[in-house]
Amino acid sequence: MPHSVEFLSLPFASHFKLGCIRLNSARTLNALSLEMIEAIFQQLHAWQEDPYVVAVLIEGDGNKGFCAGGNVVDVYRSIAEQNDHGAFSLQYFGREYQLDQLIHEYRKPVICWGHGYVMGGGMGLFMAARYRLVMPSTRLAMPEIKIGLYPDVGASYFLNKLPEHIARFLALTAYQVNATDACELGLATHYLCDEAYSELLDQLAAGILEDNSHEHVAQHIERVLHGFTMSDDLPLLKPELISHEKEIKKVMSGDIVNIHHSLKSFEVDSQSLMSARENFLKGSPLSACLILEQLNWGKGKQLAAVFERETVLSVNVSVHGDFCEGVRALLVDKDQKPVWQHSTVLEVSKESLASYFNPAPTVTELRSCQPN
Template sequence: MANRLSVVEATANSNSVIFDVLPFAKQYKMGVIQLNRPESLNSLTLPMIQAIYSQLEEWAMDQTVVAIWLEGAGAKAFCAGGNVVDVYRSLEKERDTSYCEQFFREEYALDYLLHRFSKPVICWGSGYVMGGGMGLMMASNYRIVTEKSRLSMPEISIGLYPDVGASYFLNQLDDDAVARFLALTAYQVNATDACEIGLATHYLMEQDCAELKQRLMMAQMTDLNPEKVTLIIEQALFTLSQSDDLPLLKPELTALSPTVVSLMTGDIHNIYASMLSYSPECPAMIKAKNTFLTGSPLSAHIIVQQLEWAKHQTLESVFARELELSVSCCKQGDFSEGVRALLVDKDKRPKWLYGRVSDVLEEKVQILLGNKKLIDVMDAEG
């Protein structure tokens, strides 16, 4: 890419995020953000988050920059999430939540900035898009998937819940059952399903990335006009998305819609019973069932209640509550044990606070959700 900008990243690995500018409609510019940690599937570190936020603020003030492009380095992932191992290690070392709170606060601030950004944001979401990567993608105006895309929210496996604004954007889907299912099972959504249910806006071939950039670079726009910028982007996306060469990916999740609705009906106890008795046949649903049943029972309770609470809430209020909830999960939930088992020791044998969904104390759930004081639970536990 041309015109590489300097990157300010205190304590970060060199070039873990790279900023460029490309021409847009010849005489204007498109700011390019490349997450550049392919060895870790471009997971977001705090210095990366800080650097991206700072650069976006600068580009917001630059009238010659008319659009933003987000991408990940390497062929495997756009972004597999936030670097929660750093958060885990800070909790183990410091025994307080100061770094944890800073990480989530600044990650959510970046997501919110993108949601409200004054210029169109294009996300090239090829490969794995998970957790924090979904936060970036879903905050973008144009969410592009390819034949290699796999979108998921896997937080139940680390004792967390779908955050990064997911309490908001999952509730924007047409089907509540699908929102619950994605949040509880970490189901990996392919490109066809992602477009069908509203997680993605366009399906292109992976090889079309360079062609799309070229079309944006070579478009015509004599005067600065936000509506013309939008038209240029949408025309380029429309043209490429109509290609006869696009692989026909079979819809999987949408084809199972009646099953998903049946599984996700009722409260978390009903859902648990339905999933326990469910006998899936396809590999994706077998994996989804296993992820739910082996995930944090406490997280399962939180997920259902958090999604219900977030209906009709503003984006601002969702992020505010998610910050409090995420810190609470780190302080007195299953987060540390989940990260240890899955990402640190990798034994995949977490010792959750509760063995089963039916064992979880409702008072504990309400404390983590901020609805009840700790003393009440201590009294209830006797």
């Protein structure tokens, strides 16, 4: 893992420091490997105890995106080729969710520069940050239905902060949210120009803080960000989700069978919304059922409980669900022809669905062997 993640110390308000985490694997759209996750986790713990590092910036290398997700091919190979019965899957997903939770609960302000593609595991990092910056290039998405998984990395927590029909639509269709919609929905906190990156760092470095208190650090960050969001040069994108909210609400009502029937006949004057419809219809029927079940369960749940349940679900789905077939078809063989376990959501029984939420004896044994 040479240099797949870099750690920098940048100037912040005179003599303080901004810790910078740079995902540095542009070739893979900065997909998160277990080694990257472990390195970031350890560095964040070190910075949390450093009085001179008063805030953290997370960014991704390359012009295509911040992070297109987790390195799920490694999980696939551990199951399909090494037949490890989910040992690596538990290690990978467990540590990824621990990292996401650490960022959610971090004692210092975390800023995430969400340019380009921010998907899957990238959304886990992005949504955990206090300041979530988007720009015209940004496309936020949870595309797990396409690989037989489900929106994880805390999505059962943060998607449930959205209106129910929007949360369902994003989770079931892999729809890519633009910057305007992201801000309107609260997925993002600030809208900047893509070209503002260097100036942002310069302005964060300028000025003087009286002390390193969380309040004063946050005030400085917010003053700087406010200036960028008020720029006359900021190109505003047309909101799409908001403008089609009535139609989306209609097709996302009821249970998964109702949603399936509604999406089959869904027609709007938007290519991206129609592409989202196709993602659902071609995606894993098992995943669709799991997604709705998990979203319904997650309403009102605390973050720790969400990650606990997601860990169990992710291991079960990766070992026994459509995950391996989805990753094979989309990312390994790339034939784009997954053979799902069920041809339609109507075939997924309630008993089968429930089994994915129960820790199997194998998973329970594996978890007992994992380090804290």
